[in-house]
Amino acid sequence: MIRLEKRPQPSRAWSLATPLVAVLATMLFGGVLFAVLGKDPVEAIRTIFWEPLFGEFAFYYRPQLLVKGAPLVLIAIGLSLGFRAGIWNIGAEGQYIIGALTGAGVGLAFYPMEAFYIFPLMVLAGALGGWAWAMIPAILKTRFGTNEILVSLMLVYVAEQLLASMSLGLLKNPEGFGFPGSRNLQQYDSAHNAELIAGTGMHWGVVAALIAVIFAYVLLNRHMLGFQIRLTGEAPRAAKFAGVNPPRLILFCLGISGALAGLAGLFEVAGPAGQVSIDFNVGYGFTAIIVAFLGRLHPVGILLAGGLMALTYIGGDIAQGNLGLPAAAIQVFQGMLLFFLLALDLLTNYRIAIGKPEAA
C-alpha cells in the first residue's frame, strides 16, 4: 500500500532536485510524444537541447538564447513575486503588449528627431504602460474584491484587440504602403534597442533581466517587503498579524510584475521585433508562468529556467526546420514540463511510504 506522509518540514534536497527530475521526465515523455508523431525521439531531444548550444550553427543560436530568454526572465521575475504572495497575475501577456505599445508610441511620437533621451523615455513609458495595465486588476481587487486571475486574463484579450487596432490605425506606418504595422524602430537610431555588443544578442533587455534577478533576490532574502511577500503566501492570517497591509501588497506585486512585463514588451518591440504588428506577441507572458514555476519562484532558479525555456524555443525552431516537428509539439512539451514540476513538488512536502507504517 502506498501512502503519503507529510514531512515535518520541507525537504531542501527535493526542493532542488524536483526541477531536474521534472526536466528528465519531460524529456522521456516528450520523446514518447515525438515518437508517436513519427520522429526519432533521440534525434529530436538532441536537436532541441544540444543543437542550439553546441551544434554547427551554435554561433548563431547562442545569442538567440539571450534574446528569447531575457523577456521570459524579466516577466517571470515579476510574476514570481506575486505568485509567492498568492497574488495571481496571469495577464502578463497583456501587460507585455501594452508596454510595447506605450513604449513604441513614445518613440514614434518623436520620429524623426534624434536625441539621446528618447530611448530612456521609451523605457519609462513601457514600464508605466505595463504597470498601468496591471493596476486595473490590482485596483479592482483591492476595491471590490474582484478575482485578479480572471480580470488580468480578460485584459489580455482586450490588449490583443488594442494591438490590432494600433497596428491598423494610430501607429500604422504612414509610409508602409497600407500594410498593417508601425515604422520599424530598428531603422530609427534613437529608439532602437540595439545589441550592446554586436553578435552576442546582448541588448538592454538582457541587462534589465539580470538587474531584475538581483533586485528580486535582495528583496526576497534581505528586505522586510520580501519577507512580507513570502509570509503572505505561506500564511495570510499570520501576515496580517505581522502587520502586512494586504491591499498595499497586492498593488505592489501586481504593479511590479506589470512594469517588468511592460519593459519586456518595450525591449522586444524596440529591438528584436522592431515594430508594432498584429502578431507581435508570441506568448512570452504565458510561457513566463512556466518559467516562474520551473525556477521554483526563486530568482536564480528563474534565471536558469528562463535559459532552459529559451533553449526549447530555439531548439524547437530548429527541430521544426530539420525534422518537421510541429511547433505545437514544443508547446505541449513545455506544458508537460510544468505538469511534472508541479506534481513532483509533492516530494518536497510529503514522503511516499510503502507498506505499513513503522513506529520510530
Add this chain to the structure above:
Amino acid sequence: MDLSAINPVLLVASLMVAATPILLAAIGELVVEKAGVLNLGVEGMMIVGAIAGFATAVETGSPLFGFLISAFAGAALSLLFVIMTQVALANQVASGLALTLFGLGLSALMGQSYVGIKPPQLGQIHLPVLSDLPVVGQILFSHDIILYFGIALTAAVWAVLKYTRVGLILRAVGENHDAAHALGYKVVRIRILAILFGGACAGLGGAYISLIRVPQWTEGMTAGVGWIALALVVFASWKPWRALLGAYLFGGVTVVQLNLQAAGVAIPVEYLAMSPYLITILVLVMLSADKSSAPAALGRIFHASR
C-alpha cells in the same frame, strides 16, 4: 451603417447558440467548484474537446459521435488535473493554468491536418407544429439537440444539487472537507468524479464551438470562452439558473457585437470585439462584493492525515 440588416429573430436564435458553449462549460465548472475544487483549466479542456469532437465528426461523419468523444476528451484531460491536485496535492491555481497551457498546445498539435475543413452538420430538430410557429418556432424550437441538452443539464444539475442526497454530499464536501471526511464520506473520490464531470462538460462546450457555432477548426478558437465560463460561475453565485441567465447575457453581447460589426457601425471592429471581455470584467466587479455563496473549502488542499 445599416441596422435594419439585423434580424431580431435570427439575433435571438443565434444568441442561444452563442450562449451554449459558455453554459456547458460553466455548469461543469459549477459542479466542480461546489465540490470545493477550483479548476482553471476550463479553457484547455474546451479546446481539446473542440478538436477531439471536430476530428471525430470529420472522420466518422457523425457529429453526435463527435460530441460524445469530445466529452471523453475533456474528461481525459481533466484526469491530469485530478492526478495533479487530488493525488499529488499540487496547488490548484497553478495546476489549472498548466492544464490550459498544455491543452492549447495539445489541441494545436492534434488539429494540424484539420484546418480549413468543414465538419458534417448536426441537423436541427424539427417538431411538428411547434417549429413552424412564427417567430417563436424559429427562436425556441429550431435548434440542434445539444443546445437543448445544455438547458436540460442546467435543470438536472439544479435539481440534483437542491433535492438529492448526492447533491447534499457534494455540497458538504465543498463546504468542509474535514467534516465530510470525519463523517466517512470519500472526499477525494467525490471530487474526482466532479472534476471528470466538469471536464466532460467543458469538452462538450468546446465541440459545440468547433462543430456548430463556427463551424470549423482554427488554433486557439475558444478565445477565452473557458475563462468567461469561469467568471460566469462567480457571476452566478454558484447557482445553475443564474449561470443560464449569465450565459445568455454573454451570448447576447457576443452576438450583438458581431451583428454591429456586420452592420458597419462606426465603432472600430477591434473595440467591438473586446466588448465581451470588458463586460465580463464589469460584471465581475459588480458581483464580487458578495462571496457568501462561495463553497467554503474552494481551492483548499485536502489531505487526510490522522
Add this chain to the structure above:
Amino acid sequence: MSHPPLLTLSGLTKAYPGVVANDQVSLTIGEGEVHALLGENGAGKSTLVKMIYGLVKPDSGTMTLRGTPYEPGEPREARADGIAMVFQHFSLFDALNVAENIALGMENPPPMRDLAARIREVSEAYGLPLDPFRTVGDLSAGERQRVEIIRCLLQDPKLLIMDEPTSVLTPQEVEILFQTLRKLKSEGTSILYISHKLEEIRALCDHATILRLGKNVGECVPAETSARDMAELMVGTTLQTPERHARDVGEVILDISGLSVASPSEFGTALKNLHLTVRRGEILGIGGVAGNGQDELLSVLSGEITTAADAVKFDGKAIGQMGPNARRALGVLAAPEERLGHAAAPDMSLTENALLTGAAREGLAQNGFLKWGAAKEFAETIIKAFDVRTPGPANAARSLSGGNLQKFVIGREVLQRPEVLVVNQPTWGVDAAAAAAIRQALLDLAAGGAAVICISQDLDELMEISDNFAALNEGRLSAPRPAVDLTVDEIGLMMGGSHGMEVAH
C-alpha cells in the same frame, strides 16, 4: 450482572511515523455505563476513538461488540453497528441548515420534511430545542453541539462517544448536558466520555480509563478517587501549581470604551459596545464559550482590526486606528489562539517566525533590510528561555509539537517586554507541563508591571491566574469582577447562563 459488556478493546495499537499513538490499549465498556477516557493532550484519546468509529484502522489488537468481532472499515459501518460520535471539531457544515447537517450523518435519512419533524420531536424530548431550518453557521457553539448530539440520537445509538463536549459550554449548559446524558444512560445507552476535566468526570462517569503517552496507565471509579490522584495518573508527575506573588496594581494602561465592530468573517461575531480597563500589574481574565467574539477581541487589540481612534486608548493615547506594528512599537503585544497560520507561519523557520512580530521591538530590521543574525539570536533566546524542544532555530514551525510551539509563541511576545500583552487560549491543546510554564510566564510578566489580558475558555486557568474576570457573550463583555470571590454559578451567568436550553424531562 451476567450480560456481556457492550464493547471490549484489547491490545489496540496504532503507530504513526515517529510516534506510537496507542500502545496495547485495552478497555471495557458495559451496557448503560458512562465510561470516561481520561488523558492529557497527545495522550492518544483521539486516535483511540477514531479507531472505534472506523476512521482509523488499528495496526494490531481486537475489538469486540456484544461478543462478536467488530472491525469497522469506515464510519458508516460503525454507525450501522450503533456507534455514534459527537466531535470536538470539524464535523458541521456552516453553510448548510440543521436538517441537512443531520441528514449527512445518517445512513438512510427520511425525506426532509419528516426529518425536520423528527428533529423537533427528539430535541424537545431531550431538552435541546433546535430549529431544523436554521443555518448552522449562525448558531452558537452550544447550539452547534446540540446539532451533533441530535444527529447521534436520531440513530438510537448503543454507544455514544463524546469528545471533550463541555469545552464549548457554560457551567449551566454543562449541567443540562449532564442531565441529558443521565437520561440516555437510564434508557440503556452507553457513553464513552472523553475529557481532561476531572471534576466533570467525577460527577458523571461510572468508570474511567486513563491514558498517558498512548498507554493505558490505570483505571478507577471516579466517584471513589480524588481528583488529585487522577491528575497524577494522567500527568505522571506531581503537578506544581504556579506561584503567585502579591502584586501592586498600578494605573490604568489600556482603556477600551464603547467599542463596536463587525466581524471580518461571515459567521463571526460582532463586538457590541465593549468597555474594559486594565491596570499595570493586573491580569484580566476573559472567559466565554468559543465563538462569542474572542477572535474579534484579540484582533481589535492586536491592531488587525482597526476601529475609531479613541475606542482603544493606551496610556491615554488613542490607538484604535493603529496597525499591529505601530502598536508593537508602543508595547501592546498579542498572541492569537491559532498557532499554525495565525501566530506562526507553519512552513517558515523559527528564525523567520521570530522576525514575524519581533522586527520592531528587537531591532531585527534596519531601513527595511533584515538582520538575519539578530533574528536568529532572538529565536535562540526564546528557545532557551522557554525551554522549547527543537533541534534549532532553522527548523520549521510545523515540526514542533503544539506545546513547544505555543511556548515559542508566548515566549516571543513575553521576551519583547510588553506593556500590555493580550493572549487568546494560551494553553489550548498544550500538555500540562508546558501549560504550567506558560501560566507562570504570564504571572511573572504581570508581577513585573505589565498588564495582561488572558482570553480563555478554560475557567480553571482563568481562576488560577486572573485578578479580575469578565466574560464574553455574543460579542458583549460583562463588567469585570474580582476573581477571588466568584462562584461557578456566577461565572456561568456572566457567560450567558444556559442560552435557552431546558433541563431534560
